[in-house]
Amino acid sequence: MSEWQETEYGRVPSKWQVLTLGEISEKITDGSHLSPKPQTSGKYMCSVKDMTYNRFDFSDCKLISLDDFDKLVAQGCQPKNGDILISKDGANCLDLIFVFNQKEELVLLSSIAIVRLLSNYNSVFVRYFLLAPDCQYVMRNNYISGSAIPRVVLKDFKKVSILIPPLPEQKAIAAVLSSLDDKIDLLHRQNKTLEAMAETLFKQWFVVEAREDWEFVTVGDFVTTNEKTVNNSYDQQFIEYLDTSSLTEGKINGIQLLSLKEAPSRARRLVKHNDVLISTVRPNQKHFGIIKNPKNNLVVSTGFCVLTCHKIDPYFIYILLTTDEMTEYLHSIAEGSTSTYPSLKPSDIEKIEFQLPPKNKLDEFAKIASDNWNKIEINHNQIQTLETLRDNLLPKLMSGDVRVT
Numbered sequence: 317m318s319e320w321q322e323t324e325y326g327r328v329p330s331k332w333q334v335l336t337l338g339e340i341s342e343k344i345t346d347g348s349h350l351s352p353k354p355q356t357s358g359k360y361m362c363s364v365k366d367m368t369y370n371r372f373d374f375s376d377c378k379l380i381s382l383d384d385f386d387k388l389v390a391q392g393c394q395p396k397n398g399d400i401l402i403s404k405d406g407a408n409c410l411d412l413i414f415v416f417n418q419k420e421e422l423v424l425l426s427s428i429a430i431v432r433l434l435s436n437y438n439s440v441f442v443r444y445f446l447l448a449p450d451c452q453y454v455m456r457n458n459y460i461s462g463s464a465i466p467r468v469v470l471k472d473f474k475k476v477s478i479l480i481p482p483l484p485e486q487k488a489i490a491a492v493l494s495s496l497d498d499k500i501d502l503l504h505r506q507n508k509t510l511e512a513m514a515e516t517l518f519k520q521w522f523v524v525e526a527r528e529d530w531e532f533v534t535v536g537d538f539v540t541t542n543e544k545t546v547n548n549s550y551d552q553q554f555i556e557y558l559d560t561s562s563l564t565e566g567k568i569n570g571i572q573l574l575s576l577k578e579a580p581s582r583a584r585r586l587v588k589h590n591d592v593l594i595s596t597v598r599p600n601q602k603h604f605g606i607i608k609n610p611k612n613n614l615v616v617s618t619g620f621c622v623l624t625c626h627k628i629d630p631y632f633i634y635i636l637l638t639t640d641e642m643t644e645y646l647h648s649i650a651e652g653s654t655s656t657y658p659s660l661k662p663s664d665i666e667k668i669e670f671q672l673p674p675k676n677k678l679d680e681f682a683k684i685a686s687d688n689w690n691k692i693e694i695n696h697n698q699i700q701t702l703e704t705l706r707d708n709l710l711p712k713l714m715s716g717d718v719r720v721t
Contacts, residue, residue: 324477325450329716332481338474340442343432346404346470347393347424352384359385360422364403367412367428370501374420388423395424400431400443402473409466410455413446415439429473436483440490445478448714479714488720489713496706503695503702504567510688511566518635521681526671535637536666538628541621544586552576552613557583560595560619565638566605566692571614585616590630592623594637596660599646604638606630608693621662629678631685636670 321330328334338344352361358379366377380388388394395401395416403412405427424430433439445451459472480486557572557579574583587593587607595603597619607614616622625633636642646665650658673681712718 323479324454325479326715328479329481329719332479332716335478335480336474337431337442337476337478340433340437340478340480341431341474342434343392344429344470344473345392346426346429348388348391349426351378351425352380352388355379355381358382360420361385361388361425362422362428363425364406364408364412364427367401367403367408367414369412370414370497371418372420372422377422380423385421385423392430393423395422395430396432398432398439400433400439400446402429402431402446402468403427404429404470404473405467406465409460409468410452413443415443429468429470431473437480438483438486438490440494441486442478444490444493444710445714446476448710450711450714451476451478479716481716485720492713492720493706493710496702496709500699500702500706503699507566507692507695510692514631514685514688515635515639517681517684518632519639521677522632522671522673526673530671530673532669533672534666535623535633535668535670536663539592539623539625539633539666541623541662541666542585543622543624544588546576546584546586546615550576550586555579555583555613555615556611558614558616560597560603560617563593563595563603563605563620565602568605568696579615580617582617582619583615584618585620585622587614587616587622588624590625592625592630592634592637593620594623594646594660594665595619596621596662597650597657599643599650599658599660602638602643604634606634606689608689608696621660621665623665629682629685631689632678632681635685637665637668642668 319330320327321332321334323334347363348361356379358381360372360374361378361380362372363378366372366374397417399416401414401416401424403409431442433442446455455468455476459468459476460466461469481489553576555574555576557574558568559572559580559582562568562570576583587610589607589609591607593605593607593616595601603620623633623637637646646660647658649664650660653659653661709718713720
């Protein structure tokens with residue numbers, strides 16, 4: 317008997333089973349198709365917008381009344397720990413898949429599929445299989461429907477073929493990939509903590525302890541905006557392009573390698589080390605960050621306002637312009653604009669006033685913030701290395717090309 321068998325995913329070990337997601341599941345369902353009225357207090361009702369790569373983010377999550385919550389629990393809209401949750405509607409269709417394992421009580425909207433496996437299948441393994449490139453290709457080419465809003469209907473999830481090794485091997489594969497994701501998640505959380513520490517110090521020194529005799533100045537007194545732009549003398553044929561949606565709260569989620577001739581018309585802003593980027597469209601979506609050691613061919617979207625800090629520490633300006641309070645203020649200005657979308661002009665940012673602290677205080681803050689962001693940069697590099705390792709391992713483990721015991 318051959319040690320290998322042919323499947324729609326290619327050659328796999330002969331001892332692996334080829335089963336559908338429906339065959340290995342106790343239940344495949346989704347959340348509520350009705351959305352109760354939001355409340356100022358209550359329990360969480362999550363949608364795709366609250367999903368991240370591996371958990372729910374409750375920072376902007378809808379709250380519903382206890383009565384509505386109980387009704388939706390009775391309808392089966394509450395996930396259990398160990399359930400696989402899949403984004404099945406909208407722009408992030410099939411992008412977000414994780415195993416639910418959070419202590420918060422919540423119910424789901426219908427944009428999220430709930431897959432509850434039978435007991436002899438490992439949900440973490442199946443989650444990674446669904447994320448693997450071969451399975452994603454099959455699902456996206458066969459099961460996504462809807463031109464305006466991409467979606468997968470529940471009955472189609474039941475048809476998806478899953479390659480199933482023996483349970484001990486499922487657990488071993490899941491452990492390898494989970495260990496990488498756990499490390500990546502830890503580094504992301506460290507970075508959030510480091511940024512939060514700098515912001516807390518900023519508020520204490522420059523807001524709570526601000527002196528009345530500190531001079532009022534504007535951001536435009538200390539920075540220049542959109543200093544450099546691609547022009548006829550630009551000598552790069554290929555660029556690394558960063559659009560606004562790929563930078564969120566300091567985290568870069570993807571850079572596109574493009575020919576300059578084929579790049580979108582918005583690929584025009586040039587940046588350098590420690591430039592601050594803030595999206596001028598819908599500031600409340602928090603597409604901002606600091607650029608660290610960019611490559612010579614990095615070009616960013618004209619949807620960003622690029623702030624170059626000549627006379628002041630960039631971390632001071634970055635935190636000044638990205639606190640929740642300032643983000644809300646900038647969004648209120650953007651909503652008053654006459655453009656199609658809520659948007660800012662560079663001059664709106666340049667006009668923002670603040671009290672200028674003494675130089676020694678600014679220098680002390682700059683040293684602390686710089687140390688924090690140096691550690692953040694080291695963590696970012698580690699994250700990229702680990703993500704590359706995970707992404708390279710994933711298809712090999714899911715096809716049996718690389719075996720673990």
